[in-house]
Amino acid sequence: MNKPTIRIKDIAQKANVSIGTVDRVLHNRGRVSEEVRVKILQIIEELDYQPNMIARTLGTNRTYRIAALIPDGTIDPYWQESQNGIEKAGKELQIYGVQITQYRFNQHDVQAFIDQATALAQANLDGILVAPVFYRESLPFFEQWHALSIPFVLFNTQIEESNSLSYIGQDAFQSGSLAGKLLHYGQPEGCTFLVAHIAEDIANSAHLLGKEKGFRAYFSQQPALASSYKVISADLKKPGDISFFHQLDRLLDHYPDMKGIFVTTSKAYEIATYLQHTPERNIRLVGYDLLEKNLAFMEEGLIDFIINQNPQGQGYWGIQFLADHLVFKKKVALRKNLPLDIITRENLAYYLEAAQ
Amino acid sequence: MNKPTIRIKDIAQKANVSIGTVDRVLHNRGRVSEEVRVKILQIIEELDYQPNMIARTLGTNRTYRIAALIPDGTIDPYWQESQNGIEKAGKELQIYGVQITQYRFNQHDVQAFIDQATALAQANLDGILVAPVFYRESLPFFEQWHALSIPFVLFNTQIEESNSLSYIGQDAFQSGSLAGKLLHYGQPEGCTFLVAHIAEDIANSAHLLGKEKGFRAYFSQQPALASSYKVISADLKKPGDISFFHQLDRLLDHYPDMKGIFVTTSKAYEIATYLQHTPERNIRLVGYDLLEKNLAFMEEGLIDFIINQNPQGQGYWGIQFLADHLVFKKKVALRKNLPLDIITRENLAYYLEAAQ
DNA sequence: GAAAAAAATGTGTCCGCACACATAATTTTA
DNA sequence: TAAAATTATGTGTGCGGACACATTTTTTTC
Numbered sequence A, B: 001m002n003k004p005t006i007r008i009k010d011i012a013q014k015a016n017v018s019i020g021t022v023d024r025v026l027h028n029r030g031r032v033s034e035e036v037r038v039k040i041l042q043i044i045e046e047l048d049y050q051p052n053m054i055a056r057t058l059g060t061n062r063t064y065r066i067a068a069l070i071p072d073g074t075i076d077p078y079w080q081e082s083q084n085g086i087e088k089a090g091k092e093l094q095i096y097g098v099q100i101t102q103y104r105f106n107q108h109d110v111q112a113f114i115d116q117a118t119a120l121a122q123a124n125l126d127g128i129l130v131a132p133v134f135y136r137e138s139l140p141f142f143e144q145w146h147a148l149s150i151p152f153v154l155f156n157t158q159i160e161e162s163n164s165l166s167y168i169g170q171d172a173f174q175s176g177s178l179a180g181k182l183l184h185y186g187q188p189e190g191c192t193f194l195v196a197h198i199a200e201d202i203a204n205s206a207h208l209l210g211k212e213k214g215f216r217a218y219f220s221q222q223p224a225l226a227s228s229y230k231v232i233s234a235d236l237k238k239p240g241d242i243s244f245f246h247q248l249d250r251l252l253d254h255y256p257d258m259k260g261i262f263v264t265t266s267k268a269y270e271i272a273t274y275l276q277h278t279p280e281r282n283i284r285l286v287g288y289d290l291l292e293k294n295l296a297f298m299e300e301g302l303i304d305f306i307i308n309q310n311p312q313g314q315g316y317w318g319i320q321f322l323a324d325h326l327v328f329k330k331k332v333a334l335r336k337n338l339p340l341d342i343i344t345r346e347n348l349a350y351y352l353e354a355a356q
Numbered sequence C: 001g002a003a004a005a006a007a008a009t010g011t012g013t014c015c016g017c018a019c020a021c022a023t024a025a026t027t028t029t030a
Numbered sequence D: 001t002a003a004a005a006t007t008a009t010g011t012g013t014g015c016g017g018a019c020a021c022a023t024t025t026t027t028t029t030c
Helices: A008-015 A019-026 A034-047 A053-059 A079-095 A108-121 A137-147 A173-186 A206-220 A222-228 A242-254 A266-276 A291-298 A311-326 A348-354 B010-015 B019-026 B034-047 B053-059 B077-096 B109-121 B135-147 B172-186 B207-221 B223-228 B242-254 B268-275 B292-301 B311-326 B348-354
Strands: A062-073 A097-105 A125-131 A151-154 A166-169 A192-198 A230-236 A260-263 A284-288 A305-308 A336-337 A341-343 B063-071 B096-103 B126-131 B150-155 B166-169 B192-198 B230-235 B259-261 B284-288 B305-309 B335-337 B341-343
Touching: A008 A019, A008 A034, A008 B305, A019 A034, A034 B010, A053 A079, A053 B053, A053 B077, A062 A079, A062 A108, A062 A311, A079 A311, A079 B053, A097 A108, A097 A311, A097 B126, A108 A137, A125 A137, A125 A206, A125 A311, A125 A341, A151 A311, A166 A311, A173 A206, A173 A260, A173 A284, A173 A305, A173 B172, A192 A266, A206 A222, A206 A230, A242 A266, A260 B150, A266 A284, A266 B311, A336 B019, A336 B063, A336 B348, A341 A348, A341 B341, B010 B019, B010 B034, B019 B034, B063 B077, B063 B109, B077 B096, B077 B311, B096 B109, B096 B311, B109 B135, B126 B135, B126 B311, B135 B348, B150 B311, B166 B311, B172 B207, B172 B259, B172 B284, B172 B305, B192 B207, B192 B268, B207 B223, B242 B268, B259 B268, B268 B284, B268 B292, B292 B305
Parallel strands: A062 A097, A062 A125, A125 A151, A151 A166, A166 A336, A192 A230, A192 A260, A260 A284, A284 A305, B063 B096, B063 B126, B126 B150, B150 B166, B166 B335, B192 B230, B192 B259, B259 B284, B284 B305
Antiparallel strands: A305 A341, B305 B341
16 A cells, blocks of 8 residues: 655666666756666656655755745735745745745835845845736846746736746636625625725726726626616725715715725725714625724624735745745646635634634 | 754764764753753754754654544545545655555444444554544544544544544534624525524534534624524435425425525535525525535525535645644644635635645 | 773764766777 | 777765664772
8 A cells, every 4th residue: 555665776776777877867967878868767657756855955955045026014014914924935945945035125116126126136046926016117027037047926916928937816807706796795685886996006006907897797797787786986095084085975975875895905994994984874895805904894894804815825825836846846837826715704713813 | 144054963063972962862862961961952942953854854764654534535525525635635744754544434324433443443553633423432432542642633523622632623603603694694684594404413413503503693692683583493304305395395484584594514505406496585595515516506696605614624734733743743733723714606716726 | 999780972874865976888089 | 999088877975863883981889
């Protein structure tokens, strides 16, 4: 039942050569006659040889330098979570010689991004994990890395044709559809829903629009719903300011049957703050991310559901994918879609627990 | 920035002894003078020595034998998933010398369980993972294993005071509350909900009752709900049989305002089959587990939400915990609560993907 | 106080693999 | 065809640690 482990030595014996020769074909170091090479390859196949990665990392004492280019977590707790995930993966992979350096930039400062991305080029890296929040400004760096043959993984924001090794994140469109389902399920009667983008540069944020598209598609694709539900969207500025409240006042006045709001960013708490003062409207609220402020409002019942974008998981898997590629020489998927976790008061605790 | 790794050799040098002596104090093998022992311990502390587990597993060529005592997956797809999770963990841990043998029993046959649990005792094991679906019959084996100092981990079904190393699973009560929330959210108007236990020996299944308790608590704990929602429960037999349909007929006749059903087992599809014929009632349905049959009905819209008990994850983590204890000598949590994943048509794909 | 016993400490090999280096076999060159 | 160059193959050491065994030091014993 327990097949014995196959070692290089076993292959060498079976092929009547020394382990050095086997080693050479395993690593394509050349200097092996074609005849022997084929024979060894065949035996490897036959015996289903699986190199012992443990021993390998012990043997080659090499290290892998990975840079993580991400927004500063001290400014936004969302990115703090990503940093945690990156550090978690870093700890797990330390024994395999993986060394991670984080290059952090202010997510509202394009120049800071450019500076960090430039600084990172000095470091003689084996791999890069990047959250490309600035679309346009990212492209030249992608080209540069690609020219230098440094593999890089994107996360959080997808950019097509970037030549990246992989993308880790969620499907924005599907995420919007899910939000549609959640609001619809809670308001079976037909009404108006608002898609609220809060304080983001929409034009440069493709995934926010993807969410809106998915949300609208949920209703338009089912003829029965298309007639009874109306979807509007708004680009709200200056949360916290009094003008923010006025914008909402106007929208609610204009659409008296508005019964649900889908916030495409992690700022659902800004809307919840407003709704606190108009409880009689009984508006359903769905947003993103397990921020403290969102959780507090969920506890109070003002936010019904939160879709978890799992920033920690994104960081974690981003590093894991790079390690799979660099250290373990595994093929990695071009894309990893993290699950769209639905969080509500009753199942919240376990997601927080799992994030440890 | 990158502190050099501390090895046994470094400690030995600093203490002016040989690596053999350091090794002896590291493993409490005795035969070291107290004076030297203290000195070495102090240096270990000071240098924050972290043994290289990689090298350690290479050095000690020992293997760890783990048995998995679980219901047969060929009878029930739910348990097939658990087996997959166990095998997945087994693959990952193979290089650390972990060997897993599965002991499978028919989940409806107490004697089969006893036979397998007895057979397993012959095997000279280092650890056991068990799904104790038979409460009473499990207890003597727990005692036996405890007496033999074989660490064991429970999953799926919790049994207090079992002396187990850990329990992996979900919180049944909270799971029921979550179901309550999902049905309530979809029927804001007040109505009757049915808790359906299908074809299980309720008396011997504490966690089914836990789910019902949690469900009822959701409504009774909020005074506003307690008055407008009524919760009934039923123990339904012989699914697939015509009598099963009759039982449901009677319940629906008796409670014309029944607007939602919570199925505590993975057999929501049995109810969905019935509801197909009475679409006009518009009854919400919440159940458990990503079985093919459930997914088909979810696709059709007859099942609204499924709570994922993640049998694969339970098996996976059960083995991981045993390995953490045996191989890596880590302290493991007494309990690991897996998240209560809410699955609906719109986010289903990613959970199936993640299960690969 | 020397031999025997016990305690303390040191040394060497192996785990599976990578890689530098040594050696053997073959081909090229003059 | 012998020396030189090239190609093919074999050997040895180290990675960090475990463990068996060897050796040295200290303590008993008579």
